[in-house]
Amino acid sequence: MTTALVTGGGTGIGRACSLALHRAGHPVAISYRRSADDAESVVDEITADGGRAVAVRADVTDDAAVRAMVASAREQLGPVGVLVNNAGATIPMPLDDLDGATDDVWQQMLAVNLMAPWYCARATVDDLRAADDGCVVNIGSIAGLTGNGSSLPYAVSKSALHGLTRSLARALAPVRVNEVAPGLVLTRWWAGNEDRGRELAASALLDRETTPEDVAAAVLGVVASRAITGQTIVVDGGQTL
Template sequence: MRTALVTGGGTGIGRACSLSLHRAGRAVAISYRRSSDDAEAAVAEIEADGGRAIAVAADVTDDAAVTAMVADVRGRLGPVEVLVNNAGATIPLPLDDLDGASDDVWQQLLAVNLMAPWYCARAAADDLRAAEDGVVVNIGSIAGLTGSGSSLPYAVSKSALHGLTRSLARALAPVRVNEVAPGLVMTRWWAGNEERGRQLATKALIDRETTPEDVARAVLGLVESRAMTGQTVVVDGGQTL
């Protein structure tokens, strides 16, 4: 059974990816930093469905912690053959609030949205290269394509992730490295701002909200599409058209 590691895999898009990969026949390691109850609940759901899963606590912005996490997953489930870099963060700021985009905000968002995927890919590189079809899927955002979003540092950090995806596709080949860039998805990030989120979602061409499961289907498609690498797949219901 191939092993998949999903960072931030207990909630929202990450949880949907964890369940989707399980249903496709993979053992799943679900990493979390604070959401232990959610991660354990996802593990319990997978196990109740006859699958194998573990929850692993790790700060993915800490290089040493990531190395230890991958070693732990390897020891308990086997080598990491599928890596989904889903963990992410934002700090909402008006795009023109240049003073609010402090060094601390930049460092926090670059650490989670750019450096964490880099640390995870590097830590799992030997496992991925040894696999028959090692795969990395990064979860980006249309903010990285449009330059707009919840804050300027967030949009730039996701744009940098697009670049990392393409460069890793070259550096890790024949390991395949791709990215899914969702539009607005109503996850817990929008808690308390659901109405504003739904108003923004009306810009999509398709008359329905994009769900975590929609994104997970795209992730699974990239995992299983053996001719695709270095690509960014937009899942936004036509929001950016």
């Protein structure tokens, strides 16, 4: 099995993806920026289960840092055949707070949610093309489909990620590029507002919370399904229907 690289792989959805890919047989490189303890905890869990994993620190909004991260993952675990662009960020504000959506906020959202996946895809492209079935999975959001979300710049940055997914599917073929777009998932972003999150999640058709493990299962399915490319898989319990 080729190495899987998961950005932001130590917490929330990224953690669930790292563990799922390990269980599928992949060595896993877990990138982090601040959450060193969380990333190392996932590494320990994988290695205790007989797998191979490393934690690599990188600011994925920095092209040079991304290239160094990929080189480190390759050196320690082997070529990257699966890339999961999970690292993301938001700055919550009312959607109609146009003055709050400053240039700095826009730049932060686009840097993390759009440019970082681009840098990571470009840095891994040689490995992906050399793999038997190179695969990129971008973690998007239903905010990019509905236009609603934690802020206007966040929603637009995730919409841009949809476009990047489709264009990269063409540019990198036969490397496959897809997107998994979760609905409301109670990760640490909801710390202190869990009750409100559960209330919103209850409005979905399936009347249950979407978990990080639900999202990871969709990622694993996309990785395994060799005929799927350029697609967005929505995982939201029917929230957007």
